[in-house]
Amino acid sequence: MTDRDRGEARTGGRASGPVLFWLTPSDRVESTSEGLLLYPGEILSRHLFRSLRAGVGERFCFVDPDRPERRFLGRVMKDAPPEISLEELAMETPSPRRTFDLAVALLKGEGWEDLIEPAAILGVRRLVPLLADRSQLRWSSDVLAKKRERFTAKVREASQLAGRADRMEISEPVSLGELLLKLPSEGSLLFCDTAGHVEPAGTVLGRLGSAPAVAAIGPEGGWSERERELVEEFGHKGGRLHRISLGPLILPGRLAPVVVASLLSQEGEREEHQKGEGSS
Amino acid sequence: MTDRDRGEARTGGRASGPVLFWLTPSDRVESTSEGLLLYPGEILSRHLFRSLRAGVGERFCFVDPDRPERRFLGRVMKDAPPEISLEELAMETPSPRRTFDLAVALLKGEGWEDLIEPAAILGVRRLVPLLADRSQLRWSSDVLAKKRERFTAKVREASQLAGRADRMEISEPVSLGELLLKLPSEGSLLFCDTAGHVEPAGTVLGRLGSAPAVAAIGPEGGWSERERELVEEFGHKGGRLHRISLGPLILPGRLAPVVVASLLSQEGEREEHQKGEGSS
Known part of the structure; x- marks a missing residue:
């Protein structure tokens, strides 16, 4: 994956909008034989599919803010009901350094x-x-x-x-x-x-x-x-x-x-x- | 003049409000035998005497922003019509340094x-x-x-x-x-x-x-x-x-x-x- 790909994935190819979606307890992540699958809850679904009108094949980055060290690249597999495949990203952008x-x-x-x-x-x-x-x-x-x-x-x-x-x-x-x-x-x-x-x-x-x-x-x-x-x-x-x-x-x-x-x-x-x- | 006096003069003893009033061309400054006298124009008069309700004896700092190197301590001598005596201050707070x-x-x-x-x-x-x-x-x-x-x-x-x-x-x-x-x-x-x-x-x-x-x-x-x-x-x-x-x-x-x-x-x-x- 090139930097450009990653940049586009972060914003779903859009000029504005979140570069990183936060997962909440209402978003369900399941480990399957195909890898990790994300079933977004109501808030995230609305954000992705109504506000941003995300389509199948589009990619976005996700993180669980309680485990910020792991980030995921998600690819929309289906939109109704929504299903997103997750792939863990090698970390390249550490959090701000000084506490x-x-x-x-x-x-x-x-x-x-x-x-x-x-x-x-x-x-x-x-x-x-x-x-x-x-x-x-x-x-x-x-x-x-x-x-x-x-x-x-x-x-x-x-x-x-x-x-x-x-x-x-x-x-x-x-x-x-x-x-x-x-x-x-x-x-x-x-x-x-x-x-x-x-x-x-x-x-x-x-x-x-x-x-x-x-x-x-x-x-x-x-x-x-x-x-x-x-x-x-x-x-x-x-x-x-x-x-x-x-x-x-x-x-x-x-x-x-x-x-x-x-x-x-x-x-x-x-x-x-x-x-x-x-x-x- | 102590630091405390100066601090009080800057704000007219008030907790908020301008610490330095800018003179404009409609404010008239005259050199008299008693020293410099300021006859504030409409905007400054309104600010001092209506908004801040300045009284005789109160002190405020003034500057002409086109000659920022000279600052003045002004003392209200009369309020109607307004007359303020000006005394040039020894500079102690230079403008921000890097341009x-x-x-x-x-x-x-x-x-x-x-x-x-x-x-x-x-x-x-x-x-x-x-x-x-x-x-x-x-x-x-x-x-x-x-x-x-x-x-x-x-x-x-x-x-x-x-x-x-x-x-x-x-x-x-x-x-x-x-x-x-x-x-x-x-x-x-x-x-x-x-x-x-x-x-x-x-x-x-x-x-x-x-x-x-x-x-x-x-x-x-x-x-x-x-x-x-x-x-x-x-x-x-x-x-x-x-x-x-x-x-x-x-x-x-x-x-x-x-x-x-x-x-x-x-x-x-x-x-x-x-x-x-x-x-x-």
């Missing part, structure tokens, strides 16, 4: 929800709703539970279009104190701030290494003194703390997380490439 | 227009509407002329909120060929592509130096072969060409330019910081 979480203070209106799409596309492992002292909005676990279904759909849609195989997690809302308590010991905290001893984000990322990182982005009114003290204390107790600044201009709350995710995703790329060069 | 332009293929719907705000905030010097071979939309100069007033207002609003003093330019629509012809000889072309010999954006930016750069971002259908050949030829003729990739995931057309602008703006920060460390 990083983004903890973002709740934003007014739909601001926080609008971050889900870029965060999923930019490879964020976990998006954390942060209840900052100055957040103008509070979400309880109940409030989040009601939004959960819509959020999950947004993650799936964005990932399918971008070709992301693994599922970005959206965690329960936490305060900054709770976030610090749960930080794994090898993880770095990138604390975005405008005041105090901050370094430019670009400088810090260059020496961050490949350890997992959590970037914390405060509310539009900024962090409270209490929160700054919590972070100070975290650093004093041996936590890996980097206070970063995103430059002299003031970024609106919905743009700052996208900038941070852009930097973290692309810095991961840089490291991977340098390693590759070193070993060749 | 970079963003040439972005037209996007469906409001996609291109939605880039104006983040581009202005992230310090793009010039935003170029690119008429790519596969752009699904074409703008003539006439079409742009009709949008111009709205675009100018978007640039002003975004800049005032972010505290940007200089005006991002939005150029006439050009093809990729025209863009290459107009590129200054010392400038680098960052050609974002998914195919061919591309390097991760992070790697390239790390060795780009501080020379001006133009990043070109293609349409959702990708560059045409003709466009790739034009770029190839540009490189062969000695142009500074970097073909960059934004990673294995497929970014939607409205996100890719924001990622590139994020990297270019923050990489500028990194260089500046390293220089600062070296010279201290």
Whole structure:
């Protein structure tokens, strides 16, 4: 299979649309003497055969987001009832390399929800709703539970279009104190701030290494003194703390997380490439 | 004046709102024996005294975006008719450092227009509407002329909120060929592509130096072969060409330019910081 074939298969030869379909528990995969067969459930069937009007012989890529390391090339064998043969693909596009979480203070209106799409596309492992002292909005676990279904759909849609195989997690809302308590010991905290001893984000990322990182982005009114003290204390107790600044201009709350995710995703790329060069 | 005073002056003590007001030709500045006096025109008056309900004694920062190197602290002396005394500020927040332009293929719907705000905030010097071979939309100069007033207002609003003093330019629509012809000889072309010999954006930016750069971002259908050949030829003729990739995931057309602008703006920060460390 050439790159061109693969490219066409990924989009079913179309200019837009998902490059990777996520399988859900309602899609049935059976191992037969002819190999793996996929019997798509209602949602996937509708997507493939009604929205995209897929025909017999057309090919699409599939993944189970709970087992993102295995991807499949599917070929439509029948359309009614739908039957798709699956062939496992040799992996060539690894998932984004650096593991990083983004903890973002709740934003007014739909601001926080609008971050889900870029965060999923930019490879964020976990998006954390942060209840900052100055957040103008509070979400309880109940409030989040009601939004959960819509959020999950947004993650799936964005990932399918971008070709992301693994599922970005959206965690329960936490305060900054709770976030610090749960930080794994090898993880770095990138604390975005405008005041105090901050370094430019670009400088810090260059020496961050490949350890997992959590970037914390405060509310539009900024962090409270209490929160700054919590972070100070975290650093004093041996936590890996980097206070970063995103430059002299003031970024609106919905743009700052996208900038941070852009930097973290692309810095991961840089490291991977340098390693590759070193070993060749 | 302490940092805190300055911070309060920038926002008139308010949590949100412009941190820097742009003066326009309808705002009159007079040099008097008492110093500089500003008589705000209709738009600025409305903004200050109706929207923000500024009172006598309140302070705000002002700049003429055509002379961004001079900033002023203004103090409201009278509100009807409005009179504001100006005092020139010693500069402490330079404009974003690396000069970079963003040439972005037209996007469906409001996609291109939605880039104006983040581009202005992230310090793009010039935003170029690119008429790519596969752009699904074409703008003539006439079409742009009709949008111009709205675009100018978007640039002003975004800049005032972010505290940007200089005006991002939005150029006439050009093809990729025209863009290459107009590129200054010392400038680098960052050609974002998914195919061919591309390097991760992070790697390239790390060795780009501080020379001006133009990043070109293609349409959702990708560059045409003709466009790739034009770029190839540009490189062969000695142009500074970097073909960059934004990673294995497929970014939607409205996100890719924001990622590139994020990297270019923050990489500028990194260089500046390293220089600062070296010279201290």
